Amino acid sequence: MTERPSANRLxxxxxxxxxxxxxxxxxxxxxxxxxxxxxLLREPLRLEHVKPRLLGHWGTSPGLSFxxxxxxxxxxxxxxxxxxxxxxxxxxxxxxxxxxxxxxxSEINPDIALNEAGMKKLFRQFSFPGGIPSHAAPDVPGSIHxxxxxxxxxxxxxxxxxxxxxxxxxxVVGDGEAETGPLATSWHSNKFLNPALDGxxxxxxxxxxxxxxxxxxxxxxxxxxxxxxFVGYGYETLFVEGDDPALMHERMAIVLDDALDxxxxxxxxxxxxxxxxxxxxKWPMIxxxxxxxxxxxxxxxxxxxxxxxxxxxxPLSGLAENPAHxxxxxxxxxxxxxxxxxxxxxxxxxxxxxxxxEGDRRMSANPHANGGLLRRSLELPALHxxxxxxxxxxxxxxxxxxxxxxxxxxxxxxxxxSKNFRIVGPDETASNRLQDVFEVTExxxxxxxxxxxxxxxxxxxxxxxxxxxxxxxxxxxxxLTGRHGFFSCYEAFTHIVDSMFNQHAKWLxxxxxxxxxxxxxxxNYLLSSHVWQQEHNGFSHQxxxxxxxxxxxxxxxxxxxxxxxANSLLCVTDHVLKTWNRINIIVAGKANSWQWLSxxxxxxxxxxxxxxxxxxxxxxxxxxxxVMACAGDVPTLETLAAVQILKRHIPExxxxxxxxxxxxxxxxxxxxxxxxxxREFDALFTRDRPVIFAxxxxxxxxHRLTYRRTNHDNIHVRGYNEEGxxxxxxxxxxxxxxxxxxxVLGVLDRIPEPAGAHIQLKQAMEGKLIDHHAYIRExxxxxxxxxxxxxxQ
Numbered sequence: 001m002t003e004r005p006s007a008n009r010l011x012x013x014x015x016x017x018x019x020x021x022x023x024x025x026x027x028x029x030x031x032x033x034x035x036x037x038x039x040l041l042r043e044p045l046r047l048e049h050v051k052p053r054l055l056g057h058w059g060t061s062p063g064l065s066f067x068x069x070x071x072x073x074x075x076x077x078x079x080x081x082x083x084x085x086x087x088x089x090x091x092x093x094x095x096x097x098x099x100x101x102x103x104x105x106s107e108i109n110p111d112i113a114l115n116e117a118g119m120k121k122l123f124r125q126f127s128f129p130g131g132i133p134s135h136a137a138p139d140v141p142g143s144i145h146x147x148x149x150x151x152x153x154x155x156x157x158x159x160x161x162x163x164x165x166x167x168x169x170x171x172v173v174g175d176g177e178a179e180t181g182p183l184a185t186s187w188h189s190n191k192f193l194n195p196a197l198d199g200x201x202x203x204x205x206x207x208x209x210x211x212x213x214x215x216x217x218x219x220x221x222x223x224x225x226x227x228x229x230f231v232g233y234g235y236e237t238l239f240v241e242g243d244d245p246a247l248m249h250e251r252m253a254i255v256l257d258d259a260l261d262x263x264x265x266x267x268x269x270x271x272x273x274x275x276x277x278x279x280x281x282k283w284p285m286i287x288x289x290x291x292x293x294x295x296x297x298x299x300x301x302x303x304x305x306x307x308x309x310x311x312x313x314x315p316l317s318g319l320a321e322n323p324a325h326x327x328x329x330x331x332x333x334x335x336x337x338x339x340x341x342x343x344x345x346x347x348x349x350x351x352x353x354x355x356x357x358e359g360d361r362r363m364s365a366n367p368h369a370n371g372g373l374l375r376r377s378l379e380l381p382a383l384h385x386x387x388x389x390x391x392x393x394x395x396x397x398x399x400x401x402x403x404x405x406x407x408x409x410x411x412x413x414x415x416x417x418s419k420n421f422r423i424v425g426p427d428e429t430a431s432n433r434l435q436d437v438f439e440v441t442e443x444x445x446x447x448x449x450x451x452x453x454x455x456x457x458x459x460x461x462x463x464x465x466x467x468x469x470x471x472x473x474x475x476x477x478x479x480l481t482g483r484h485g486f487f488s489c490y491e492a493f494t495h496i497v498d499s500m501f502n503q504h505a506k507w508l509x510x511x512x513x514x515x516x517x518x519x520x521x522x523x524n525y526l527l528s529s530h531v532w533q534q535e536h537n538g539f540s541h542q543x544x545x546x547x548x549x550x551x552x553x554x555x556x557x558x559x560x561x562x563x564x565x566a567n568s569l570l571c572v573t574d575h576v577l578k579t580w581n582r583i584n585i586i587v588a589g590k591a592n593s594w595q596w597l598s599x600x601x602x603x604x605x606x607x608x609x610x611x612x613x614x615x616x617x618x619x620x621x622x623x624x625x626x627v628m629a630c631a632g633d634v635p636t637l638e639t640l641a642a643v644q645i646l647k648r649h650i651p652e653x654x655x656x657x658x659x660x661x662x663x664x665x666x667x668x669x670x671x672x673x674x675x676x677x678x679r680e681f682d683a684l685f686t687r688d689r690p691v692i693f694a695x696x697x698x699x700x701x702x703h704r705l706t707y708r709r710t711n712h713d714n715i716h717v718r719g720y721n722e723e724g725x726x727x728x729x730x731x732x733x734x735x736x737x738x739x740x741x742x743x744v745l746g747v748l749d750r751i752p753e754p755a756g757a758h759i760q761l762k763q764a765m766e767g768k769l770i771d772h773h774a775y776i777r778e779x780x781x782x783x784x785x786x787x788x789x790x791x792x793q
Contacts, residue, residue: 019249021352022062022065024342025065027341033054036050037049050329051128054317057089057092061091062094062293064091065094066294067288074256081166081361082168082170084172085160085172087147087174092140099364101352102353103356104365115346138510141516144369144480152473152500152503154189154203155186155477158192159476162198162474165267169199169202171201172204173203176212178205187230187235190234196267201283202263204286207219252288292306293311297332300325370518371482375520375521387567387598390595393613398592400589400590404526407570408573421461421485422475424462424485426493431590432490441460444458444461444463469500471489472497487525488525488526490529519581520580522577522581525585531732532696532732533590535727537726542724544587544720559674562696568596588633596636609662611659616640617656617657619656626655628643628655628656628694629685629692634696639657642740643655645744653751662674666681667705668709699720718737721737730772748762
């Protein structure tokens with residue numbers, strides 16, 4: 001961004017041009033909401049020119065276009081690299097209007113050309129069947145933030161700015177959005193932004209006073225309190241207030257220049273002398289206070305509209321029943337003087353087009369807003385360098401996520417120069433045993449660092465804040481602008497971002513239908529400290545249900561992996577870091593536990609996603625008497641322990657053990673690209689033999705995935721049944737019937753033997769459960785045979 005002294009005021013020509021651009025954007029916005037035909041009002045407006053269903057939101061739109069116009073001026077004058085994040089939920093028509101004026105929209109959609117016919121198509125498609133949504137969805141070039149993601153705009157903006165030193169992210173925060181919890185926390189993101197190494201975020205809080213039907217808090221509190229609030233957050237607050245367009249243009253130009261000058265001064269000082277980056281700067285932000293529905297109808301049917309909540313959606317409705325409203329609509333649209341804005345062919349006047357930047361400097365064409373254009377593959381370490389060495393299954397113990405941490409440490413090292421990989425999480429990197437990453441980086445931190453602090457640094461590549469919302473928003477913004485990352489979180493608390501997960505999945509799904517949207521790196525979750533390892537924290541920390549939220553999304557987007565040991569986890573981690581346009585969920589424990597597969601065996605197993613473990617089976621390739629299936633590290637351990645009991649007491653029983661890493665393999669192939677065909681599924685699970693399935697999460701998930709399979713009626717699932725407390729690790733499995741003794745009982749109840757044939761073993765298992773119950777209440781830990789168990793061939 002080249003330096004430019006702040007101007008005291010706009011020249012007459014600048015004022016004329018910027019106002020004309022703004023009027024054109026407003027005209028195009030109203031046209032999208034209302035019109036099917038007669039886009040340039042070349043004839044009197046008639047009812048047949050208007051859409052039968054009026055959808056869309058006018059209230060926030062004029063303010064959004066006002067900001068867009070002024071950012072364009074600043075970009076041109078400074079050669080600035082800027083993207084625009086539209087936080088207000090329903091600003092879609094304004095964002096489309098601006099991208100159309102810049103020409104980008106027509107470049108992507110040649111049939112919506114810069115002429116009268118193109119304008120008619122532009123208007124018709126908005127919120128119309130077969131058209132485009134009302135939000136700033138993926139269809140809108142320049143957008144990395146769907147308007148439906150209310151509350152995440154600012155965290156997306158900071159995620160985009162990390163490691164993008166030349167980028168300015170202008171983030172408009174609506175005053176309704178500002179009332180959400182995720183947005184309130186994200187103001188603290190400035191404590192993690194390094195002016196020497198990162199880009200800048202310019203928050204623009206747009207106070208237009210109202211939500212759908214109520215005033216907004218920040219618009220009503222006294223200005224002193226408002227200013228103090230943002231001083232407390234650590235910002236220099238610059239105000240632009242009023243409703244007179246000419247005066248507001250002057251004020252906005254001066255304030256925006258001031259803000260960009262302050263950003264440049266902060267960055268220049270930090271980059272000249274890295275010591276100046278040792279303290280957090282006071283970044284500028286702008287508070288824009290303008291009327292809701294600015295320049296729209298002041299009153300409708302005698303009721304206040306402009307500057308009131310009635311302007312939120314469609315100020316003039318019921319046009320068929322009220323011809324006066326149709327006349328008001330025409331007067332409103334003609335008030336922008338479209339004959340001055342568009343030429344005889346319907347194209348924006350050359351002077352209006354000239355106010356926008358050119359090429360990639362257009363915010364709608366900036367490659368950072370189509371991050372797949374910038375995405376580069378990560379350089380990944382060799383798996384064998386991190387693999388757990390074992391001579392036989394169950395021959396050694398390891399902390400699976402710690403092994404993963406050493407792998408991620410080397411990912412950070414190998415990609416240090418490109419600075420395109422970050423780890424985020426809510427204060428849980430070390431807790432989840434990923435602490436080896438701190439050998440090569442630290443946690444980012446721009447506040448005071450005390451002598452006794454550990455692993456804090458201004459240039460750290462691990463981002464931790466105790467807000468899952470902010471972590472998710474940061475990582476999404478980082479990925480959407482072309483980089484890679486990992487989100488580590490306690491399993492139960494990943495639910496906090498359910499809505500954000502849903503919106504990102506919808507974004508990715510929508511992008512698949514847009515050829516011009518290039519694929520971005522996948523959003524990767526590690527869910528650790530999972531349900532079976534939260535016995536010490538109790539019931540509130542025990543919930544594996546995030547998997548079920550994920551399974552509601554389309555098959556092309558979501559993957560769920562349940563590696564049973566460290567080498568399987570390594571293979572899955574290596575795989576997901578190579579994928580794009582996915583959401584990958586990995587569930588893996590951090591406890592020191594037995595390891596089952598060599599790295600070469602793990603590669604084969606994970607590539608298939610599911611398979612028979614011959615070394616643990618006794619069917620020797622024949623048709624089994626029972627299939628014992630497992631998915632997840634603790635379910636795998638308990639299943640193996642159950643198999644060992646059965647082998648000892650019923651050596652003639654033919655057992656097949658099937659382990660599942662990729663949960664999606666259980667779905668039919670026609671429903672998921674990773675799914676097994678019916679023939680493949682039957683080859684593993686048989687067509688008529690009992691299947692005892694030990695599963696990490698809620699049992700009905702397995703039934704949901706397999707209900708169309710031939711042998712579904714014989715599949716009996718053990719999993720988490722919402723039974724938990726503060727107890728011992730093994731007791732968690734007992735409470736939910738997932739333990740080895742219940743699994744053995746499940747087999748005995750279903751194998752085709754004469755009644756009572758194995759009564760002694762059944763009684764022994766029931767006795768073990770009684771012994772366990774008594775032992776843990778006396779000793780406070782699990783029985784020695786549980787703590788000292790190991791696999792025997």
